[in-house]
Amino acid sequence: MDSVLHTRGRFGPRTLLITAAALPLTGWTVHALALHRKLAATRKDPLTGLMxxxxxxxxxxxxxxxxxxxAAVVMVDADKFKEINDRLGHAAGDTVLASIAARLTAWAGPRAAVGRLGGDEFAVVLELPTARRALRLEQLVRMLHTPVTLDDGRTVDVAASVGAATPHAVGSYDLSALQRAADAALYDGKHSGRALLATTAHAAVPSVNGRRAGRPGTAVWGRAA
Structure with missing residues (x-):
């Protein structure tokens, strides 16, 4: 009995010391995890999960x-999104945006950069070789025009305008220039049901109220309006 009591007395303080030493480490681990989650939250859009x-x-x-x-830069803008919000409510609008994000992610693949730039505007940068470009953009247009099923079981018709730009067509490897050209091509073909490929002319289009005004393009892919 004495031996047992002695052993407990001898190792008790040591155990307490180890436990006390571990507390700051545990606290730091919790802090690091919280910081990681916070940083991840700043990188990801909470609604869509996109960058x-x-x-x-x-x-x-x-x-x-x-x-x-x-490489190719693809800009995507939901068509008539305000009407969906006004007619079906913001919850339905959120479902539509999340669906667009999921479709873009599936289309682009895990190695692409897929981002929500704000509101109903999205952007993708990915490898898109010339030989596959037309087919891939047609596929994207079809995916973005597939009706969305809401949480209550209703379906809503959706559509999105798509503009694409490549360094070869635009004459620049600068991301801002490529996005500007793709955005101009997008608005040039707005509501057409086709993806429009930008030219050097689109890269020179000035910004109008924060958006670009389109000019005639050279190639379109997708379904007819």
């Missing part, structure tokens, strides 16, 4: 440097 603008921009530039002429 926010800064995270998307960094990843997009990496992909442009890596793939060069085989």
């Amino acid at each position: 926010r603008r800064d995270a998307y921009t960094a990843r997009a530039r990496q992909l442009l440097n890596r793939h060069g002429d085989t």
